[in-house]
Amino acid sequence: xxxxxxxxxxxxxxxxxxxxxxxxxxxxxxxxxxxSPDAEPFGTAxxxxxxxxxxxxxxxxxxxxxxxxxxxxxxxxxxxxVTDHPEVSRNDLKxxxxxxxxxxxxVVENVEIAKLRGESEYRIRFFAEPNEILHLRDGDMVVCxxxxxxxxxxxxxxxxxxxxxxxxxL
Numbered sequence: 001x002x003x004x005x006x007x008x009x010x011x012x013x014x015x016x017x018x019x020x021x022x023x024x025x026x027x028x029x030x031x032x033x034x035x036s037p038d039a040e041p042f043g044t045a046x047x048x049x050x051x052x053x054x055x056x057x058x059x060x061x062x063x064x065x066x067x068x069x070x071x072x073x074x075x076x077x078x079x080x081x082v083t084d085h086p087e088v089s090r091n092d093l094k095x096x097x098x099x100x101x102x103x104x105x106x107v108v109e110n111v112e113i114a115k116l117r118g119e120s121e122y123r124i125r126f127f128a129e130p131n132e133i134l135h136l137r138d139g140d141m142v143v144c145x146x147x148x149x150x151x152x153x154x155x156x157x158x159x160x161x162x163x164x165x166x167x168x169x170l
Contacts (some may be wrong), residue, residue, distance in 0.1 A: 008152045014117065017104045024150055061156075062167045070147035073166065075127050077159045078108060078143050082134050089138045099156040102133070102144050111140040 061073040068076055078097060082088060088096075090092055090110055097107035105125055111133060115122050126142035134141045147155070161168055 014121070020104070021146065023052055025148060027150075058150075062169045063164065067169050069128075070152050071145040073148045074107065074147055074152075074155055075132070075143045075145075076156075077164055077166070079134065080164065081162065082136065086137075088136060090136055093134075093136065093141060097155075097158065101158055102146065102151050105146050107155065108134070108141045108143055111142055114142050132170045 029093065060067045060069060062068075063073055063076055064080070066076070078093075079097065082093070085092075093108050094106070099106035101107050107135075109126065114126050114128075115126065122142075125146055126144055128142055132142070156166055
C-alpha cells in the first residue's frame, strides 16, 4: 500500500477516534445529568432547555488506602500489578489489561506506539511524564488517561478479578 494512503488513513482514524470520544463524553454527561437525584425533569417550568443541566461523574475510588480519580485509579492498579509481577512482559501486560476494557486507546500501550499519535496527543491521552512511564523487562509502557462512566466498570471488574480491592467513594 502506498505510504501516503496509509498516512491519510491513519489521520482519518485519529479524527474519527477524537469525534467518538467527544460524543461518548457528551452522552455520558447527559446520562449522568438525567439520572442525577437532584436533576429537574426534562421540560420543567422555568427551564430554558429540554435537556438537564450538564454534570460530570466525579466518582472517586479507594484503593490501598488512597482515594483516586478514575484515571489515577487505573494508573495505580496497573502500576501495582507491574510491581507485583516484576517479570511481566509488555505483551503479557496488554493481555491482562485487554484493550477492550478501555476502548480505542487501550489500557496500556508501548511507548513507541503511543508516540505515533503525535506528541500532544501522546501527552494528553497517556500518563507520559518520565516518572509515570512503566519500565518492564522488555520495554516501556504508558497507561491511558481516558476513563469515564462507560469504560471504568469494565476495568473495575477486571481489577477485582485480579484480587485488587477497590471501592467507589461517591
